[in-house]
Amino acid sequence: METIKTIGVLVVLLVVGYLGYKAVTTPPPTPPRDDDAHPPPATSNLNVPIPELPAELAQHSGNAPAAGSQPMSGAASDANQVAAGRQPPPAFMGGTVPSSSDPSPASSPNVAGDGSRNKDGQMASLTPQAAVASAMSRPPADVLSPAGAIGMPDVSNTAGNANPRTGEQQPPDSSGSPSAGDIGQSGIRKEFAEFLEAAYRKLDRGEFSQVHTVLTAWYADPRLTPQEDAQLTDLLDQVAGTVVFSRQHLLEKPYIVQPGDTLQSIAERYNVTPELLAKINGIAKPEDLVPGMTLKVLRGPFDAVIYLHRRELVLMLQGKYAGRFRIGIGTDARQCEGSYQVREKTRFPRYFSDSGVYEAGDPRNPLGPKWIGLEGRLGIHSTDDPAQFDNPQAPGSIFVSAKDMEDLFDILTIGSRVTVLP
Template structure:
């Protein structure tokens, strides 16, 4: 019995030894990339450009009819949106895009202080103030993975730049939008594309140029409200884009009832728009189908906790009454009313509304629910429709 047992042990040891030999013999073969890296950047694919060599630029947005919303941060929050700062020099600037001035980092970001440099790192406890200056060991596979991602991103941006130079702004906008919404997109690369996305949204969606839908010709007697209903967007959006009402006109303007001249050419977009509210970043991002359509700084109210979830817009009310905790009720013309001039209701308690005080933006201890700047609530009121989906996440 012992002899049989010893023989089995020798067979096992021989098999193990052979396996070690094979492993060492194959050591010069490059290891495969990790699965998570191999799958990275497969979507979205960079736009394929098959245009003549002669580059053409996109047409300029016609004055008087385009919206400043398309910069992605809303007119009034242009200097306050937290979280993501566009590059001072984006990879490429398409000619004649709707633009706004870049916005500075939020106060919350500035409070974090400058990035920690290697020389400013404190010595670990018990080290006597002397640090080990030897560089840490380098994970070669992680470094190769990072290099691969950077190369993929650089190649993707080169294709985007090529599309822009050829005037294919809608294609570039969609490709960047798909990349921007990927949850695995590194923050550094998100910052690099968001400034360009803001400009592209301004031109592709909110200018009077027909990038997404053919020009619409009004039929005799049609109103802008009827045309907007066909395209599942609020009438205020089409009226402002097409210069039928000033950008700062109230949302109850009677423009919607006026018959349009027969054959009048209109810019139309097909909705509905949706929104993603990030409570941690204090930011609301608009989406038109799968396209990035702008972003707005927000503040968060303390009236109700645990508001994360997926909602649909149930109602839209101008000059709302505030009904707060404890049975408090504040009429719309009272300066204490925290809801501002409009309410976009997501449920009985949760909604998007104007900020009574601009200082409410970026905070999480306000009265009310999700607030945006007074001008921004006017824009959102005219963009989100009854039935628009709103995802609130943290």
């Protein structure tokens, strides 16, 4: 009997010891992590709209970004940023630009670079109203929504989506969500059309600075279709013409001329040329400047980005697009990608070629009457021969039309940065 009791006690002790051992050596169960309980969606199933709109802009256009989509970047506005990479396009911000006390247009550089001038031979400019009205043919009033925004056709409409600029019909979106494949025959995506319409609504409210910032960020973005790029650039040309070169005080407070001021002294204070100040403010003679006069001023310097593949020179002011000029590429400008500064501005320049030195006026001198020198034989000059723009063996360096050179010479200053991109 004693033996049975002893065995029972040993069994109990063994069980208790085993249970104690398990309690000590077995870790407590780990609660599931949040990302295990809610795994992220598979990226292969995401249908990301291109171009994705900034969040606030999407609210205005009624087209919110798809869930899980990644933010898309736009073209960098500063010349060094353009060369280095792209930054996310900024969202539209609230607020309005104060109205100008002097809304009259000024003679201004030709932002489109096509040599257009007014009847006096001066460069045309746009008031805010003209900039909005002439950039795009507006849809008829019956497509306006009750909220006052320009309405876009329902994607379920079997007639397709109408382009707000051209009126061309686009195939309807059968998937119900925007994607890179939603490009109709016009080459315009629904979200891009809504993007432009939101911009127009802001322009109608006078919010030029915000629109200028956003359009600059998207300029020359490779994700835009050629048709979208053309529409955006067309609008951007006119917005920049109003913000930068009209007499609207959208960048700086009006400057009141003080006793002793001259165009030269004011220009030096703002790091621009006196010729540019005179053009913007319609001052024909320096002696016309009198104390108490209100001037439109810009804080420079202007910089330039040259896109060789686009054959364009783009002006930049304070990191924003300020206009563009068509360029030709001469034999002295081959393989010239890089960053430069304006080193000299010369009238009636000599041309130093492999075969000799040619004075201004010599038919073998292709530089024209003005030269903006960058480095060695690399610089910007003009041509009077339109055929040279399509000539792969054109003499000289980077050139523009004679009329555009008159503008460019008065805009760029010594020290202006010039970035040449492929």
